[in-house]
Amino acid sequence: MAALMPEMQAAEEIDMSDGFVLSDNILKNDINDNKFDSAYSYKASKSLNDLDLFTRGQPFDFYRELREKAPIYFHQPMPTDPEPGYWVLTKYEDIKYVSMNPKIFSSQYSSGNLLTLGNEENRHPKLFKSTIDHMLNLDGEMHLGLRKEHMPFFKPGHVEELQKKVSIKVTELLDAIAPMGECNLVHHVSQQLPIFTLSEILGIPEGDRQKLVSWMEFLELAQYFTYEMIKEQNEGKTDSTPDPAMIEMFNAMVDEMFDYGRFILKEKRKNPSDDLLSAIANAEIEGEKLTDEFLDGSWLLIIFAGNDTTRNTMSGGIKLLHENQGQKELLMQDTALLPNFIHETIRCVSPVIHMRRTSLEETEISGQRIGPFEKISLWYGAANRDPDIFENPNEFNILRENADKHLAFGIGRHTCLGKPIALMQLKEFYSQFLTRFKDFELNGDWKVAPNNFVHAIQEMPIKFTPE
Ligand code: HEM
DSSP states (O other): OOOOOOOOOOGGGOOOTTOOOHHHHHTTOOOOOOSSOOSOOOOOSSOTTOGGGGBTBOOHHHHHHHHHHOSEEEEOOOTTOSSOOEEEEOOHHHHHHHHTOTTTEESSSSOSSOSOOOOGGGSOHHHHHHTTSSGGGOOHHHHHHHHHHHGGGGSHHHHHHHHHHHHHHHHHHHHHHTTTSEEEHIIIIITHHHHHHHHHHHTOOGGGHHHHHHHHHHHHTHHHHHHHHHHHHHHOOOTTSOOHHHHHHHHHHHHHHHHHHHHHHHHHHHSOOSSHHHHHHTOEETTEEOOHHHHHHHHHHHHHHHHHHHHHHHHHHHHHHHHOHHHHHHHHHOGGGHHHHHHHHHHHHOSBOEEEEEESSSEEETTEEEOTTOEEEEEHHHHTTOTTTSSSTTSOOTTOTTGGGOOTTOOSTTOOTTHHHHHHHHHHHHHHHHHHOTTOEEOSOOEEOSOSSBOOEEEOEEEOOOO
């Protein structure tokens, strides 16, 4: 066990005086291998680094194995990863404890969302920096300051106003599929609604909104491209190595996405209006406007966080209802169950697969000793099926009394800001969809992207009696 003592100072001491570029600072920080042995002798049968494992839905059986055999498990890194491995947390209370103690478990020291910073040659020049330079990766006052700028757009009055527009949009989307009798729900509805809602909050002109749909599709594949690049370095080309034209297209999409983000944010800086992008563009941290890097990062965070999560919950809920006809009947008979059905759906789907923190000092989690500057990953889907909290956790039960106790939105100071917007969209979608397409069924296989960060459903074929 190597125990490298990082030369880096604690997160609060990071020097921001020459502008607000967290990604440059983070690269100076070292991450340690586990200083203490695991309290469990168990050796995992699978690897959470294996993205293929996630293309059949989340590996809930494997989560159960981890939770039962080694609830705090030291996982090996990806081959060629210059960083050591990471602790995997699968128990509800442990994940809650880490999330609620940001002074010990930092989001800023080495990112709150990336399992690894990887090595230089595998870092995408633009995506890498922007996956770091945003509020999800900040601690302390800087995090609170930036979060505060976003808050007015997620308050009840704003959400109610938005709900009226969302309701009309849902009707429009369902009108379009009604005569077809079958469709790919993702393409026609789940993908479209969050883009619409987010564009309304952000203030993106109508003519530009479809671009967001293609950017999202490519972003979901970003992790796969990096993974395949590393595989190619180790094993040479394989059947799954992406074709160079695909990589070129991916890079062009990324460029377009950031060029657009910078353009629109700069426009909103000059001519602000009452929308979230204007608030981000004009936000000040420690008296300074956000740097270009932080504008890129905040742009990426908001379009990714606001889209994929709700989109995958929408499709995931439809699959759950198809597979649990008794629950579907219950819901159809009593629409007052809709809010609890939505909580139970989010619990079961858990669209954000994990987040990450870094220990800033020697500490302990449920008896497991952890050294300073070690990586800790929080697996929400595992916490949400912890039998100590949820009775018969694998059962989809819309009458479950504590369904809303799930951790899918995180907990603590980084708790999802978009939660009220997500719940409102899901309610509008399911209430209208279930009224109009009572006899819907799945109509073929679903397709899930190889991704262990978000559960990204790319295809969900359905059929129903046409209207
Ligand atoms: C079902 C839908 C959603 C789920 C499950 C979800 C989940 C999450 C999770 C797990 C976190 C991180 C919590 C942590 O690190 O402790 C998060 C943060 C965040 N989410 Fe969501 N999200 C959803 C929808 C949305 C929507 C619709 C928006 C915006 C419109 C949004 C915006 C954000 C933002 C800005 C953050 C960063 C908050 C911070 O760092 O303070 N999310 N979300």
